[in-house]
Amino acid sequence: MTKMLTVDTNPVDCYLRVDRIPHIWCAGCGIGPATGCFLRAIDRAELNPDKVAVVSGIGCSGRVAGYIKLDSFHTTHGRALPFATGLKLGNPELNVVVFSGDGDIVAIGGNHLIHSARRNIDMTVICINNFNYGMTGGQMGPTTPLDARSATSPYGNFEYPFNLPYLVAASGATYVARWTVLHLRELERSIAEALTKPGFSFIEVLGPCPTVYGRRNKLPRGMDEMRSYQERSVIRDGADPKDVELSLNGPIVVGKFVDIERPTLWDCYQQMLDRVTKP
């Protein structure tokens, strides 16, 4: 007979609005484990939690901000990045984290993504990629693999998806990584690294969406998609982002792809201010 393991508290409870639990995410969803990694990474990176601000947009992943007991902002669809830009430039001491989904950050907010990376504004973006719009019932988006089925691609998706690491690296991000929620230790370590790394850091996190994506694509339970991650994932740190394209059944290249130095937006702004204020 199995005995239920019960714990009164979790080490990350201090960073959670426990009075808002249970959360809205489905059984088997990948957003919860990714959120856990982020919260543990705050301690791992030894950040002052009072100076961490979390900004989300709209969608399932957009609900992350609402469960985190830090200064947290649940904004409009696609606009977490420009809101976060205002926060960071308003108070450069803040450690600003954007935690949201692929539809939010890459589709409706895609323009803000490339421009934030271009500016190399010092912030960390955690982008949950579940390959579809979960909250609205599983429609295709710019990350849906070719041929995958969704509520709005019932005969198979006929659009090419973005290769996100390639996109953000080309746009100017100085830290780019991809993990799945199977790679919890690597993900936590990577988020901690990103949080302390100056400049624009982007972490793509593949997470299952059994309820509306998996069941249309022969992965009806959360475990099925986790198993597919296990079978298909290849860790290749330093891989060229142009070679890490995802497909419906092909390999999933994970790892840290970009970790370079470049002055941040704030560094450059300070240099400009020096020119203004010095006679």
Add this chain to the structure above:
Amino acid sequence: MSKDDALCGEFFMNGDTACAEGAISAGCRFFAGYPITPATEVAERMSERLPQVGGVFIQMEDEIASMNAILGASWTGVKAMTATSGPGFSLMMENLGLGVMLETPCVLANIQRAGPSTGLPTLVAQGDIMQARWGAHGHYEIVALVPDSPQEMFDLTITAFNLSEQYRVPVLLMADEAVGHMSEKVVMRRINQKELASRPRPKVVPEEYLPYDSREGLVPPMAVAGGGYRFHVTGLTHDDRGYPVMTAEAQDKLIRRLVDKIRLNAKNIIRLEEIGVDDAEVVVVSYGISARIARYAVQKARDEGIKAGLLRLITVWPFAEDRIRELAPKVKAFIVPEINYGQIVREVERCAAGKAKARLVPHMGGSVHLPETVLEAIREEAK
């Protein structure tokens, strides 16, 4: 120039520039914007001035981003603004609504040009007055001021910041191309710190803080990001804790408060200028550049012995309902010259409630009314 130096003295400058200087004098230290005619000069001036006073200027990738950036900046405790014109104003609407919902102080200047769509980018209109009132979805109240001169571009920008801080609401400065681009004398007085309003701050420890605490008034205290309060705010309908609550009851409580904090304070917010209204038989109700033409027409009518008056709306929203209701039984007609095909005239007609005629003197935009057109309307209604 020292770090906190606002300009003081008499200057000959255009309205857009005066708006930027008003913002600096009001303590604005963050500007996010996107180039658009005829508002670009506000951004250009800010890009020059904010670095001089230790502030931040950033040109964003579009107006949607600009609006969001000023909201984010405002939550760090900084006074923030943007400036745009019609097409950009349309793009800002969704997140203007976010500003209303999160109760975020900020100022948005719309230097109106003729629309719809690209319209007449370089030419004047007043076609966005109803958009200012109702442009974002959902039911809310907003504050909108209309300057009639470069001097008022300076003065009312300061007023706009004060009202936005006081009521925790985005405040719109609904200027127009004519006022934005005309150059006149602008007197910039030194603004005393006491003249500047600040948003209410939490008086409780973080553990007791509620982001939308309405127990002590309609305007809740506002914490700043990074201040240790660890608060949550959301564009979803929320309770006093800032937590989403998806019920009709929560919606009722929240929307009533968001509306009432402006509606019940309308008397304190509304600013009017009146010339010869007390004994007038015909009252011209106008605003912005149109009010300057109306002023001349009313003077001419008085010279002809007609009892004409001018009621200039400095605040278009909230609308001066009480004053129109008060005047309606005493006057023959209200005449409303505006550079659109009838927007504020609807409000005047509603409040006149049949007790006085409300006559629109429209102009489709691209130039301003001829004073004679307004004068002729006054003459006809005075008969």
